[in-house]
Amino acid sequence: MPNKIVTVIKREYTTRVKSKGFIASLFLMPVLMCGLVALSSFLAIMEGKTEEVRKLAVIDETSEIFDQMQAAIAKHRTFQHKGELIYQVHRETATTEEERTVLQERVRTKKLYAYLEIPKDVFANGEVRFYARTITNSNVQSALRRIISDIVRDKRFAESGYSRREVSQLMRSVGFNTYAVKSGKGKDGGAKVESAIETGARLGLGYILVFVLYMFVLIYANSIMRSVLEEKTTRIVEVIVSSIKPHQLLLGKLVGVCSVCLTMFAVWVVFGVLLVMNIEPILRIFGIDSLPTPLILVIATVKASSAEILTYFFVYFIIGFFMYSTLYAVVGAICSSEEEAQQTGAPLTMLVVVPFVLMFQLFRIPDSTLSVLLSHVPFFSPILMFMRINVLMPPLWEILLNILVMCATVLLVTLISGKIYRVGILMYGKRPTLRQLWQWARY
Amino acid sequence: MNLLQLENVYKSFGDFTAVSDISFSIEKGSVYGLLGPNGAGKTTTLRMIMDIIAPDVGSITFSGNRQVRDFLDQIGYLPEERGLYRKMKVRDVILFIAELKGLYKQQALGEIERWLEKMQLSEWGNKRIDELSKGMAQKIQFITTVIHKPELIILDEPFSGLDPINMTLLKDLMLELRDDGSTIIFSTHVMEQVEKLCDRICLIHQGKVLLEGELRAVKRAFGKNSVEIEYIGSLEPIRNSAYIQGINDFGQYAEIKLKAPEDYRPLLGELVEKGVDVTRFELMEPTLHEIFVQSVEAHGGSVQDAE
Numbered sequence: 001m002p003n004k005i006v007t008v009i010k011r012e013y014t015t016r017v018k019s020k021g022f023i024a025s026l027f028l029m030p031v032l033m034c035g036l037v038a039l040s041s042f043l044a045i046m047e048g049k050t051e052e053v054r055k056l057a058v059i060d061e062t063s064e065i066f067d068q069m070q071a072a073i074a075k076h077r078t079f080q081h082k083g084e085l086i087y088q089v090h091r092e093t094a095t096t097e098e099e100r101t102v103l104q105e106r107v108r109t110k111k112l113y114a115y116l117e118i119p120k121d122v123f124a125n126g127e128v129r130f131y132a133r134t135i136t137n138s139n140v141q142s143a144l145r146r147i148i149s150d151i152v153r154d155k156r157f158a159e160s161g162y163s164r165r166e167v168s169q170l171m172r173s174v175g176f177n178t179y180a181v182k183s184g185k186g187k188d189g190g191a192k193v194e195s196a197i198e199t200g201a202r203l204g205l206g207y208i209l210v211f212v213l214y215m216f217v218l219i220y221a222n223s224i225m226r227s228v229l230e231e232k233t234t235r236i237v238e239v240i241v242s243s244i245k246p247h248q249l250l251l252g253k254l255v256g257v258c259s260v261c262l263t264m265f266a267v268w269v270v271f272g273v274l275l276v277m278n279i280e281p282i283l284r285i286f287g288i289d290s291l292p293t294p295l296i297l298v299i300a301t302v303k304a305s306s307a308e309i310l311t312y313f314f315v316y317f318i319i320g321f322f323m324y325s326t327l328y329a330v331v332g333a334i335c336s337s338e339e340e341a342q343q344t345g346a347p348l349t350m351l352v353v354v355p356f357v358l359m360f361q362l363f364r365i366p367d368s369t370l371s372v373l374l375s376h377v378p379f380f381s382p383i384l385m386f387m388r389i390n391v392l393m394p395p396l397w398e399i400l401l402n403i404l405v406m407c408a409t410v411l412l413v414t415l416i417s418g419k420i421y422r423v424g425i426l427m428y429g430k431r432p433t434l435r436q437l438w439q440w441a442r443y
Numbered sequence: 444m445n446l447l448q449l450e451n452v453y454k455s456f457g458d459f460t461a462v463s464d465i466s467f468s469i470e471k472g473s474v475y476g477l478l479g480p481n482g483a484g485k486t487t488t489l490r491m492i493m494d495i496i497a498p499d500v501g502s503i504t505f506s507g508n509r510q511v512r513d514f515l516d517q518i519g520y521l522p523e524e525r526g527l528y529r530k531m532k533v534r535d536v537i538l539f540i541a542e543l544k545g546l547y548k549q550q551a552l553g554e555i556e557r558w559l560e561k562m563q564l565s566e567w568g569n570k571r572i573d574e575l576s577k578g579m580a581q582k583i584q585f586i587t588t589v590i591h592k593p594e595l596i597i598l599d600e601p602f603s604g605l606d607p608i609n610m611t612l613l614k615d616l617m618l619e620l621r622d623d624g625s626t627i628i629f630s631t632h633v634m635e636q637v638e639k640l641c642d643r644i645c646l647i648h649q650g651k652v653l654l655e656g657e658l659r660a661v662k663r664a665f666g667k668n669s670v671e672i673e674y675i676g677s678l679e680p681i682r683n684s685a686y687i688q689g690i691n692d693f694g695q696y697a698e699i700k701l702k703a704p705e706d707y708r709p710l711l712g713e714l715v716e717k718g719v720d721v722t723r724f725e726l727m728e729p730t731l732h733e734i735f736v737q738s739v740e741a742h743g744g745s746v747q748d749a750e
Contacts, residue, residue: 007542015531234526239587242493242520243543426495439457 004244005252012227012256017263026264030271033208054113057092057103061120066091068151078143087113087140107131114140118148123155183393197294201301202309203363206390209313210383214356216261217320217382218349221328224257228332228425229341237425246422250329250414258321262314269310276302312389319406320382323413324352330417333424334432344431355380359387366392376402378409416441445507446471446595446626447492452501454487461487462498463650469628469643471594474621476641476658477630478735484650485630486523489597492628493520505595516545519593523600523630525584529573533564536572537587544591551590558586578609585613589620596620598629602636614640634732644731646738653738662728665737666704672697672714673723680717686710698727 016022056073060066070089073079079087092115094100106112114132122128128148130141150164157164180199182192194202231237240249275282279299283291291299327348335341355374362371366388375384375394385402388394423440424432432440448468454461462484469475477485490496492503494512505511505518527536534555541551559565562582572580581604589596598617602610617627617640631637637644637658644661646654654661673696681687686706691698701707707726714721 004543004545007539011539015528230528234529235522235524236526236528238490238495238522239520239540240543241495242518243515243540243545426490 005248005255008240008244008249008252009256009259012253013259016223016257016260022260022264026267030268053086053088055111056087056089057106057112057115058089059092059094059103059115059117062118062122064155065118065122065148065151069147072147072150073144076143076147078139104131107133116144122148123152195297197297198301201298202305203390205302205306205309206387209309210356210359210387210390212265213313213317213320213386214352214383216264216317217324218352220257220261220321221325221352222345224253224325225328225332225341225345226338227253227257228329228421229335229338232333232425233336241425246425247414247418250326250418250421253329254322254325257325258318261317261321265314265317273306276306309390312386315403316382316386319403319410322410323379323382323406324348326410326413326417327351330420330424333421334427334437336428336431340431351379352383355383359383363387363391372398376405378406381406444471445469446505447628448502448504448507449488449492450502450504452488452491452498452503454484454491454496454498460650462491465501465645465647465650465652467643467645467652467655469595469626471626472621472624473626473642474617474640475626475628476637476644477628477647478632478634478637478644478731479630479647480632480739482649483647485647486599487650488647489520489599489628489630492597493518514594516591517594519544519588519591519596521584521588521596521598521601523603525581525604527572527580527584527587530571532569532571533559533575533583534568537583537590540587541590544593546591554590555586558590562586577604578606581605581609582612585616589625592625594624594626596625596627598627600631601629602631602633610636632735634730634735638731646735648739648742651742653742654734658731661734662731665729665734667707667726667728668701668704669727669729669733670699670701670707670710671723671725671727672699672721675720675722678719680719681710681713684710684713686713 058066058069060069066089073087073089074085079085092103094103094117103112103115107115110133114130116131117129119126119128128145130144135141154164157167178196178199179193182194231240237249244252276299280291283289328345331341331345331348335344358374358380362368362374362384365371371384371388372394374380375388377384381402385394385399389399419442420437420440445468450466452465453463465484465488467475477488479485487496491498492511493515494503502509503511505514508514528539531539537555537558538548538551541554542548546554555568556565559568562585564579564582567575567579572583575583585601588598596617601613601617605613614636617629621627629640641658643657644654645652656664675695678690678692678697682690686702686709687699688702689700699710701710711724714724
């Protein structure tokens with residue numbers, strides 16, 4: 001006889017995998033992520049591009065700075081686009097308020113991009129004023145600031161009898177490299193350490209995975225809730241539970257939907273592994289022959305650490321998925337309409353959102369008592385413990401204990417939920433009170 | 444031999460007693476009608492038969508076996524409110540339920556085609572459920588109920604919401620399935636269907652059995668208190684007869700309800716005496732509707748609840 005749980009799993013799986021939404025997100029998610037990276041670098045390139053030349057007026061009350069400034073701007077990359085200078089600097093004199101108003105008016109009507117006022121006492125402690133329609137283009141502002149500061153400093157140095165070269169030689173700061181000391185032994189037998197770039201690469205991967213975990217648990221737990229509700233409102237659930245036990249139906253659903261997520265992850269992991277393994281030939285297609293050293297380090301780190309991180313990811317995803325989805329299934333079972341279910345499910349969403357928000361604070365203090373305690377709260381563990389594993393690997397016993405506690409929680413939640421679910425799917429009308437739910441759980 | 448037997452079954456939900464001391468048995472190859480107003484406990488009884496909910500007290504046996512759960516694949520169930528997965532294709536939905544009922548895919552696929560053809564829905568097999576008309580969806584749901592050739596078919600209010608054509612179709616299918624050896628139990632409050640279909644009936648009200656037995660015996664027990672006559676002329680002379688409780692006059696034909704079953708004799712005498720030209724005079728059995736209404740009223744219910 002065919003296994004009936006398998007029949008349920010098959011239906012949950014195939015109807016979802018065949019759906020347009022699944023196929024779309026399978027391809028769109030990586031494309032979107034790559035697209036986001038591409039878009040931000042494209043914007044960075046686009047920045048400063050303009051059709052017309054930007055005019056910059058300078059009121060130089062010292063009469064000593066303008067010439068040097070013009071020369072420096074002509075050489076500075078910030079003021080160029082594709083090798084051509086796109087900023088035109090000219091001198092203005094404005095001594096009265098009226099003349100300044102005229103300049104401001106020209107800025108406002110776009111005749112001028114901006115104007116600068118360099119006060120007479122700039123060599124002592126006078127401050128430069130920059131006026132433009134928008135002051136969000138910080139690149140231009142900080143370049144101007146640096147150019148003027150250099151000119152002013154040169155003059156101060158000259159007056160004091162030093163050369164700028166000598167001073168900057170003396171003033172240069174020391175190199176400061178950071179390393180995370182890891183447990184285990186390094187290649188040369190000494191302590192295992194990790195540079196900031198390596199940590200960054202590992203954390204980046206970890207962040208992406210925490211985000212994926214968070215998103216998928218929410219999306220697919222909701223999907224289960226709607227599916228339970230659909231079966232209840234169409235009453236098809238009555239036919240199903242006249243063939244299999246309600247808890248078998250629930251289990252089939254959870255396994256089926258979980259498999260859908262795992263399928264999607266598997267495709268992405270295979271895709272990602274192929275990409276990382278063949279990164280050099282792929283980049284050669286785009287005409288990039290050699291990578292900068294930091295990037296090589298990033299790729300090496302991802303290669304070395306992804307197996308461990310992904311293993312933990314799958315463990316925490318599966319446990320987290322069952323923990324939350326079972327609760328969402330109960331919400332579906334005790335409600336009679338989509339709106340009601342959304343409302344009832346809202347507090348549950350907090351169980352996922354709260355650890356996700358906390359994570360951004362706790363990752364700075366991964367070994368604080370607060371972080372450790374919160375990461376052991378069963379419903380927070382999938383996100384917070386996984387975060388800790390990424391940032392600062394807790395001792396193995398702590399991870400194993402945590403997994404054990406979570407499995408126990410899943411078991412307990414499933415047992416209670418299964419009972420409520422069993423009664424709920426056959427009850428129509430008013431949503432039960434908490435007291436009734438307690439009664440159902442004890443049937 | 445009894446296929447299904449319920450003995451002294453009780454079920455309550457909290458303070459509410461849904462079913463109280465229900466007993467009946469269904470012979471293999473018969474059609475059994477479970478009658479009663481809404482809220483009488485019909486659906487609860489049917490759910491207990493399928494072990495969807497467990498009775499508090501009492502026993503339910505299937506083919507003499509108390510573990511009905513082991514026989515669920517031999518039961519087909521049509522719930523009162525209909526519905527299927529709206530986004531699934533017709534064939535996929537039927538296949539899913541057939542597999543749940545223990546059919547292998549290959550077996551099921553052949554049966555699906557046979558049934559779709561029988562219902563003249565073959566071209567609709569690849570459409571999604573939400574593209575079907577209501578009538579078609581009801582037919583598909585009926586297919587899912589019987590696709591696995593169940594020994595016992597449980598239909599909860601199968602006639603509700605059907606148009607007359609589909610009602611006749613369903614009635615014919617039920618009789619066909621019975622002739623093929625299936626046993627059918629269905630609940631209803633549409634009495635005409637019961638009279639045409641049932642071998643036995645059980646009338647329940649407020650969770651209790653009011654009447655149970657062979658349809659003909661139940662009717663006989665209620666006695667013949669109606670008369671049908673055909674006449675020429677007018678019925679005016681007997682309109683106020685002491686024996687008549689009510690007349691439904693159609694001009695040349697009338698249904699007369701008597702005050703007591705034995706009143707037909709004096710009534711016949713009165714008709715002759717008053718000179719009404721009677722061409723036919725026949726004693727009628729009470730309709731099930733009348734029995735139903737009377738029984739419910741006798742137990743403190745009202746006809747409005749029952750309809």
